[in-house]
Amino acid sequence: MKSAVVSPTAGYIWLLLCYVQHARSNLLDEYEALSTHHPLPQFHRGLELPVELGVDRSSGCICRAVYGNSIVVCFGNYVCKRFPKLRIQSDVLRVRTTVIDQLVRGDLDAYYYLRILDIEANHQLTYIEPGIFRNMTKLEHLSISYNTQLLSIDNRTFEGLRNLKNLTMVNNGFTNIIELVPAFRPSILPSLTWLDISENSFERITAHTFLPMEGSTIRKLDLCLCRLDYIHENSFTPLKRLRELQLGENDLSANQIEKFLIKMAEEGITLTHLDLSGIGFRKQPPKRLLEVIAQSTIKWLILARNQFEIIGNDSFPPMPHIELLDLRNVLTISIGINTFSPSKFPNLKALFLNNNNLPGIHYNHLSDQLIYLDLSNNQGDNENPMYFEIGRDTFINSKQLRVLNLSFNAMKAIFDYTFHGLGNLKVLNLENGTLYYIGIGTFRSMPRLKTLNLANNPLAANQNLSSAQFEGLNELKILILKNCGIKQFVDDDNIFEMMPNITHLILKNNQLYFITPETLKPLKHLQVLDLSENLMIAWWRPLFLAAGVKPLEIDLQNNKISLFSLSMIQDMNYILENRGNETAKIHLMYNVFTCDCSTMYKTSLWLEVNGSSVIKDFFSNSQIRCSSPDIWEYKRVIDYLTSIRRLNCLVYERFNHAVVFMWTAPTLVSFIIIVIVGTFIYKYRMYLRYWLFLAKIAIGRKFIQKSLKSTRELKSYKYDAFVSYCNEDRDFISEMVSQLETNPPYLKLCIYERDFEIGSFISESVLSSINESKYVILVISNNFAKSQWCRWETQLAEYHRLFLEDGTTYDPLVLIKMGEIENKYLNTTLKYLMKTKIYHAWDESNQTEFWRKLRNVITKKV
Template sequence: MARLEQLSISFNVGLKSLQLGTFDGLINLRNLTLVNNGFTNISHLASLLKPNILPSLKGLDVSENRFGNISKDDFSSMKGSLLSRLEINLCNLEYVHPDSFLSLQMLKDLYIGQNNLNETLLSNLLTRMYINNNINLTFLDLSGMGFRKQPPRKLMETIAMTTISRLILADNHFERIFDDTFPTMANIKELDLRRVFALNFGADAFDTIKFPNLQVLLLSGNNLHGLHQTNRPSSSLLVLDLAYNGDFTSDKYYYDIGRNTFVNFKKLRVLYLAYNPIRSIYDYTFTGLEDLRILNLDNSTVYFAEEGSFKPLKRLELLNLANNPLGQVVNLTGSIFDGLGHLKVLDLKNCRISYFKESDNLFKKMPNITTLVLRKNLLRYITAEILKPLTKLEILDLRDNMLGTWWKPLFLTYGVRPTIIYVGRNKITHFTVNMLMDINYLLENPSNVSIVMDFTNNVFVCDCNSMYETYIWLKVNGSRLVNKFFYNSNFQCNSPDVWENKRVALFLEAVSNLRCSVYIEASNVILLVWSAPTLVTIILWCRWETHLAECHRLFLEDGTTYDPLVLIKIGDIEKKNLTITLKYLLRSKIYHSWNGQETEEFWVKLKKVLMKK
């Protein structure tokens, strides 16, 4: 196993020791994980990790063991090791000798959180490591150490003198962070104050004077009620995480973002506001964030967005609006998304959107989108006109909607050519010629990239009625790529029972051996669908048209319930060749019969029926 680089021996609470020579021969091992075992003697483990045994070891995680104490010489056998990351979180540590880590001269990252170590002990440890022995730590994890009210001042001052640039203070208890809570900490680039029960913080708590190089500030999971323009963050701040600060238990409470709140955040690139009850955003909400690239508003109960809400975000590349009730209360319009000409990723998952207006195409404002997520909405259809502006689209996620079979090309019409399309868990029953043309167009991508099209978990009807046209088109017009796509596909039949849960590809292979006599009888029934101002004559079987006519009859915009269906039966038809819908219609409706005689009387009756409708 000389080439092994990663090894984990973890979650064995009965494992209390390892034999001498356990790691012999692992000369390329870089990371060793020994988490949640029964080890109590860290000196014994260190003796197995000598640099002559593991010369490449750089990462060691022995968290969740029960060492209790670390003595002065416990790591002395590892002198000369290249170890740069040591994780000893949650090890019931109550004492660590100040000289414990002096043998680990290359140590950079120290995870020592969730132990019972006091401020004085930690200060002495850091002083001996850096000031006296030039061990230049860059990362220190002090999460869950039980610090209360304020970060220990003496410890913060000691850290400020070291080379530590990433400081984790998460899961302690600091209800209020005042302007003087932290000393000047010139080397700190990342400060993690997640889940510290903070109610508020001073306007100058994280200003440029105290944190001249602060780039990442994590404040999620606290009890902050919002942000106001009085906040003056470090001018170097790039990432601000304020997620999970909201109280969703009260309808009266909301997360307040005041006017001009972000005017001092000129360099901010990433802003997380997810899981806060923001509710409304206005044209002033994001003023000042001209350089922002990522904005996360996931689960923020946003039900109102004013026109021009995102206009200040001229360089935004990713906008996450998932799980907000935008479609239910607000009519999404293009003017809301003014200014997002650089946007590449738009996530509108589960926003209760039922349709997009072609006359006010909101995607027209975002022509550079490469990833569009519309998953878990209420979409029944989507048109080529809606997708027209998205000529750079690469990923389209339409899963978990109510989309049916489409009858006009979605992608071919305007040259929209995504390489990954998800339309699983919708209501697609079969493939029309235009769908097949779309699939063929997408597969013949000149860039030769692999194409992913997911149609799984739809309601495909595997009978001659639905799939015969697909079969014929594939035989006559299908390219090698299209036929290969269907042959290798995994989407399954939903009905009838005999084909349920079997691959559609298997049914298409079997079509040539089936007795599709329905097509011999096809000329015996004509369905007239009257939908003013045009009269459309459709030769069966046309399952979709009958469903459409039924929907027109039941859900007319003007509230009337006129019947748009006129049935004409020509000759005798065997019941086995009728769909369930046609059987029902022939039983429940008056239909006209054509027998080739009394033609004048037939046409007079038909004319009266159509004029009445």
């Protein structure tokens, strides 16, 4: 809905609205317009469109929707040739990536109810017939963007859009703005307040360009990335109500900007927002232009992506009206101690200094009125890393500061004196700060802190988190500890006792196997708990029920849960029931559920006898999938539960008890014998290894070596190598085929997607191909280690290698390592192979040498 030129305050500004309720500035009410996202953990992975509406017969478009059909998206590439004709009503319709070449009257008549319409990325669209929007009187937002073959718009195209407020026409094929503007005249678009025509090649704006829009209600105009090099001083004077002007990423001189700003002020246009990002200013901000801005009504000044290496005390004149100053990514390495002093910026509320090369902040001369300070990502680059430091008592005068962003800075530690003076701070972001040490009492000086983001810091690398570190956070609502290396929480020193008012606790991507009721007991107000991407397994005593904690949302996706224990079912039932108008959510996808009688029979029986309607509805509507056995892999757990044959599982259970009884005594005796034998083997293991080594050499020399070697010399292999890989590495395999099969000596590889016979069983084809191949190549990556099929193929390859081992140098197994592999995904065989065999590591920077070495291994004579 918005162009690619994103507003600079699109970070945490929305939090000011939430937490700075008593700030003495009307500016806070305006921040909402620029709030496009926030730092809270999102359980919505982008815009999910789970409802498949099918193919629209009249157009060939494929359409999907969100639940409730409030948002519908239609697409189709080379199938969707006409505008879809949907029979369902929604608030939002998006038609994208089609081959529609024109829109004519009647195509949109049935969509009179829409509030938002996006027609985007339809690269064959060349014509929109005037009057096509005649019945769309309820439409408030219209985007016709990224249609590169749309070169013009008729003056009457938008007739009927009486209530349209926002019009976005970004990155089309427009080249003449004078021909475009008459379509926006107020007689046709009387309610228009925001016009975005960025990323079109206009180059020049003359004195008469916007005359057709005289009397327009437009308040915001976006002209970013339009290759503008000339704007007449009288260009914007017809737009009397204009308040926000975005001119970033154009090639305008400071002199031109001065002239039209002076002219706009003379005409009584009270401009409040000015975007001059990426204009090309060098060395320092243009003084004359800044003086003109200082005398204007502009409150928000955006100078991002220019180049000011050193910002001195005299770089800015006194600017009493400026409330927001954006200096992101201006390559600054030094700032004068009085540059932003209250005497120059008495009303400065938001200051952006992120994405620069600052070594830290060591002075306390910031504006007393500052509410938002962004110093994130001042870490330089890989060649010139920057270490970020905060001086003692730096924030001693920052009593009004509410939001402090220090993320993506190379800060190793924070101490009890780091944040002195921030008694009213509401949001502190320390994400990706490389923090490994938090001093005792560090947060004590921030008693009103509401949000603390410590994600992606190695906090638990050298120490356990302690309650003393988090002392003073009694009002904290949101705590983000994503990817901090946490393995467990110590109940005897429960850190959450210091934060009893937490509503959102994010523990994603740590190393937690379990969590106890004692850990959760202090969190009586918990609403969201994210434990996804950990190592959690099923728990065998009630967790949430015992802790008395009833969150609205729990995320347990991508863990190691294989079954539903009775305690899990009881906790789920407790969370889901009696919520009134609220609907609780429990996410359990991407776990390793085993669907057989031993794990699911008791679950099914309990649900049938004791399960409430709420828990039954949860299982009926869930998409939780089975991981094993093979016959049920990727199928829904509820489908298995409903297909259980009660008698068979009951017979299985009774037979299982009988078998256990019958084999108890023999098993006990066998266990004792195994312990004795194992003790003997362990005690004399060195002698046994030596005897086995001598026996192997003797036998190999006399029998096996001769027979296997002669057999191998006589055998004619169908393939030079069988390649085992996962689908995610398909591109690498294509390159391997190209390198080894099309260049001398023209090897023959077995690739299952190409060489397996259609209709044959995969397992039989794999066994046959390994036996018919001289070598077996394992392309080991993170995705390979996760795949059950790849693990099975690894076992076969290892057995094949052991069978052919004859004391010679011939080894049929070749390993290729692709990137870093997480240890938790490696099974025993893979760990053994990686530690005992020399492998080929893929080197992107030296591909020729890599392929040469691999070719030499496969063609080596044995």
